[in-house]
Amino acid sequence: MAADDLEAALDGVIARFDLGEYEITAYLAVLQHGELTASEIAERTDIPQPRVYDTVRSLGDVGLVELKEARPMKVLAIDPREAFADFQASLDELVEDLSARYTAPAREPEAVSLVKSRPTILRYLEDIVDAAEYELQLSLTPALLARFEGALRRREDDGIATEILLSPAADAPDPDTFDYDAVATTVKGRRGITTPVVAVADGDYSMYATRESVRGDNDRYGVVFNRTELGFLVSAFLNTVLWTTAETIASDGSELPFPRRYGTIRRCISDLAALEGEFHATIEGRNVATGDDWVVEGRVGTVSFGPNRSVATLVVETEDGPVDVGGQVAAYEDIEAYEIRVGRDAPPGV
CATH class of the missing domain: 1.10.10.10 (Winged helix-like DNA-binding domain superfamily/Winged helix DNA-binding domain)
Known part of the structure; x- marks a missing residue:
């Protein structure tokens, strides 16, 4: 025109x-x-x-x-x-x-952003899906799953480990008619309409939005944590509150390829606890006692969850002895992990 x-x-x-x-x-x-x-x-x-x-x-x-x-x-x-x-x-x-x-604006990333408009919230959700390099965790409505199905299929083809929680579960597509394996490795459903919309890429770039804000209702909001340590709040909430109270809808059941990268310790432990054989890990993080950067390499020893996944235990056996690995803001463990790499035969290179 x-x-x-x-x-x-x-x-x-x-x-x-x-x-x-x-x-x-x-x-x-x-x-x-x-x-x-x-x-x-x-x-x-x-x-x-x-x-x-x-x-x-x-x-x-x-x-x-x-x-x-x-x-x-x-x-x-x-x-x-x-x-x-x-x-x-x-x-x-x-x-x-x-x-x-339309020319997309070049946005300067901010550590924390409060967003209120539905279009802006959806743009950030799309950006988080596209930004993931190895791990993607989402809490979506069935309508949002349909909206982002194409992007999720592309990310699955890229080898991104994707977990999706859908709510209300009663409105989720039937596994007999919807190809869940094409969009995620694991999909769960959660009852009710109170579940927020959440997205986490690689454990740090994340967003929390009320369900009302995605519908376009007034006086609602979303919060975006862009590559900041505060992003663990969203990741921890998704892993310990939402994911543990949901039922599995579909899982691809395929054997996980190694080496693998993890941004969240709970997903790492969840994978390793269900597998047999010996694993080795490289942990990038910082010493909990001194705050110094620290890279830990060794054989994976203990992996386990406490009740409701509130306590996650990962021990790496190094040449200098065992090292307890914790997630972000770890206090009791030896190292606060930023990124975890796991291999079968040897610790993967950084």
Whole structure:
């Protein structure tokens, strides 16, 4: 669609939001560039500088852009497929043409982010799925499973170890009609609608969102922990509270390939406790007593869980004696593990 036709079609749609010429002009500018400051919008359009802030806040109020409160304030484009998702099917052609102009904004990662809009929460969820290098744990609704099925299939093909919890379990697809093995190594179902939406990539990049926020309800939120030690809070909650109160729906039952990498000690122990034979491990982490970086190599000795997986025990037999391995914020163990690598014949290289 030509630019003039696109602007005319968009003008008709925007009328439903009761927005004016300045809002239309600003929206197209942000959509094309992905991210602009107020000054940049004024430079690229004929909108007077004093009117820019009111203009972009109007766009933010109806969910067409995302405002990042900073100095200077940044205006980020929202994918039109999300912004116009509730419109009638007759608008599909317009939305696709807008999407062709969309340039994804370059986001500077923050350690902790509070997000409130449904499109932003879904974008972070997609980013976490794509960012996983070896381990992915998810708590999803059946609708979100359908939404991200293609991405999960690609991640499974990439060899990512994926665990998915679905709730409410009664709405989960029937294993006889849905190929769970194509999207995850293990899938569980949890009763009820109180289970939050959770995503953890490699044990540290994680997100917690209320179920209401994913539905688009007001006054709800999601919290994103981007490569920060605080991410263990989400991982620990998923492993000890949600995963242990769910029932298995499907498991691929295939023999696990080694060497393997783990971001969470509980998933490592869960795998090793169910397997026979000798294993060797390389642990990257830090000394619990001194805080110094520490790499531990040796044969895997004891692996076990306490009641409800609240206590996880992993002991590595090294040349200098046994080393107790703990997860993030470990206190009783010798080493706080950042990453665990396990092999059959020898400790895998770092």
